[in-house]
Amino acid sequence: MSIPSPRRIVVTGGPGSGKTSLINALEDRGFARTVEAGRAIIQEEVGAGGTALPWG
Incomplete structure (x- = not known):
């Protein structure tokens, strides 16, 4: 038997x-997530006062 x-x-x-x-809802139900x-x-960028922002 193989492990899926x-x-x-x-x-x-x-x-x-x-x-x-x-x-977030999936994580609350036990699913793993990435950042x-x-x-x-x-x-x-916001924290550093940077300009490489999608709305900039």
Whole structure:
């Protein structure tokens, strides 16, 4: 008997479409998640007063 590999799901969509809410709800139900790279980059730029922001 082989052990199935973990499934990976990519969540995509436009701004405000509910991606983060969905990911948080899945995490609350015990699913593993990764850090949202884009959100981390934006938070770093805002914190540093940077200009590499999507709305800049």
